[in-house]
Amino acid sequence: MDKSPKLRNDRTWCFWTSAPTSFDDIIAHRWDRMAYRDERGERIDHLQSYQYQLLRGIDFYRHTQAALADFPGLDIRYGNIQEVGEDRNGPFVILEGEKIHASWVFNSCYTPPAQVDRQSPKAGLLQHFLGWTVRAEREVFDPHTPVLMDFQEEQGDFAHFYYLLPFSRREALVELTYFSPAVLPKATYRTKLEAYLKRVYSLDRYEQLEEEYGVIPMQGGPVDTNPHPHVVRLGTLGGAVKPTTGYAFLRIQEQTRQIVQLLEAGEPPKLPAWRHDRFAFYDDLLLYILREQGHMGKAIFSRLFHHNPMDRILTFLNEQSNLVQEGLLFSTLPKRPFFQAIWALYGTTGTKTWIQPFPG
Ligand SMILES: Cc1cc2nc3c(=O)[nH]c(=O)nc-3n(C[C@H](O)[C@H](O)[C@H](O)COP(=O)(O)OP(=O)(O)OC[C@H]3O[C@@H](n4cnc5c(N)ncnc54)[C@H](O)[C@@H]3O)c2cc1C
Structure with missing residues (x-):
């Protein structure tokens, strides 16, 4: 049974980069300075080579879903994965009780x-x-x-x-x-x-x-x-x-x-x-x-x-x-x-x- 996930903004990703990334168009915030604080005081530095960037989870999920929609042959299935393994027919996942074999399985669960x-x-x-x-x-x-x-x-x-x-x-x-x-x-x-x-x-x-x-x-x-x-x-x-x-x-x-x-x-x-x-x-x-x-x-x-x-x-x-x-x-x-x-x-x-x- 497929369960399309309801997309929600469950996290924000931040990273510093000196080069463009694939997400430049959907970056929500960019900063060129950064601070550190403790009892000794606050240190603020201008970043010379980097920019600190924020990508909102919801923007990333929408962006990747839209990109995947451009591949008509793709079959997207949602659900709970009970097992990831390999038998003599190759690697498999068991998704909601159904065993699916493939040439390669990529697992990030x-x-x-x-x-x-x-x-x-x-x-x-x-x-x-x-x-x-x-x-x-x-x-x-x-x-x-x-x-x-x-x-x-x-x-x-x-x-x-x-x-x-x-x-x-x-x-x-x-x-x-x-x-x-x-x-x-x-x-x-x-x-x-x-x-x-x-x-x-x-x-x-x-x-x-x-x-x-x-x-x-x-x-x-x-x-x-x-x-x-x-x-x-x-x-x-x-x-x-x-x-x-x-x-x-x-x-x-x-x-x-x-x-x-x-x-x-x-x-x-x-x-x-x-x-x-x-x-x-x-x-x-x-x-x-x-x-x-x-x-x-x-x-x-x-x-x-x-x-x-x-x-x-x-x-x-x-x-x-x-x-x-x-x-x-x-x-x-x-x-x-x-x-x-x-x-x-x-x-x-x-x-x-x-x-x-x-x-x-
Ligand atoms: C709240 C948060 C904020 C973060 N912020 C940053 C940041 O600012 N910068 C940075 O570089 N990194 C950050 N990280 C670290 C890292 O970038 C993220 O965790 C990133 O999402 C990891 O991607 P992932 O695909 O490995 O794991 P996840 O995004 O955690 O994806 C794993 C998925 O597997 C699913 N799953 C697990 N078991 C099953 C199962 N049996 N069946 C089906 N699905 C299953 C989970 O529900 C989850 O959706 C953050 C992490 C978190 C949790």
Whole structure:
């Protein structure tokens, strides 16, 4: 039975880019500046090479549906997938009880867990957040300057910060984000958001236009070795999320582009399961610190943002920096937690063993 989904604006995607993307026509907001805040003050940087862009979920869904409508041979089916697997007739999905075989199956079905195993540092962390789009009674926001991280709040065991995307002087999306092993009751994020809007923007009265809630896995590779040779995992399930930031949108576009290229060349559309490079190593260290010494997160981000130009940070987070840029950036960070992380992860066995693959 087909169930056409009712399209709704369930998320906003933001990314920084120095080049055009396929979504230039439907970008809702663009910013050329970015701010970071903590008790040391606010740092605002003009972006030199990048633009921070916002794509609304609803615009993306409509855009892709319209693009798919141009392919008349396409049969789109909606429903619950009970199984993805492979037998001697090839890969298959079981959709609402019906088994459908194909030459290749591309699987991006992912449901985030509510918590990871607290006892096992191998299980990584979750990035979980809840945000509101608000219309304030007064003009309080700077429409030119999104706040990437506001760390002014006292930290507990795990790093958390506020994120603010201003759409006008009165409208903004404001989110509370945690890096921790378990999600919180939704009421907790809401209470804290209310307090934040009052404390920082002196706002008692505002209209709540939309609410966004999300959980993103923060987990280094390798992604689960796929038992089915003709099933290709995509997106979050395919390890496209950068584990320390949760940013995935442009990485998913790149993953998809490479798969299309392979298909067009008549080659198996399989990508390497995970990157084994220095950026994976950097991510492992930061993830370890955020997990084992979460209170250090604020100190690290504070040094990072107060002592480096935003472009250098964004290039690094895009994994496009060179060793010189990385050396400059690392020289500004507290050394001790990173050496402790290296020792904990590599000191005894010489191999990184603490990160588990995704669940099947
Ligand atoms: C609220 C939110 C905001 C985000 N914002 C950003 C951002 O600003 N920038 C950025 O770079 N990244 C962001 N991300 C991370 C990432 O870009 C998104 O999660 C992105 O949507 C991942 O795409 P995906 O296709 O892998 O997974 P999803 O978009 O999560 O799609 C997986 C789909 O599989 C479906 N599914 C699961 N199981 C089944 C089943 N059994 N049968 C049928 N369907 C099933 C789910 O319902 C879901 O629709 C955000 C994530 C969230 C959750």
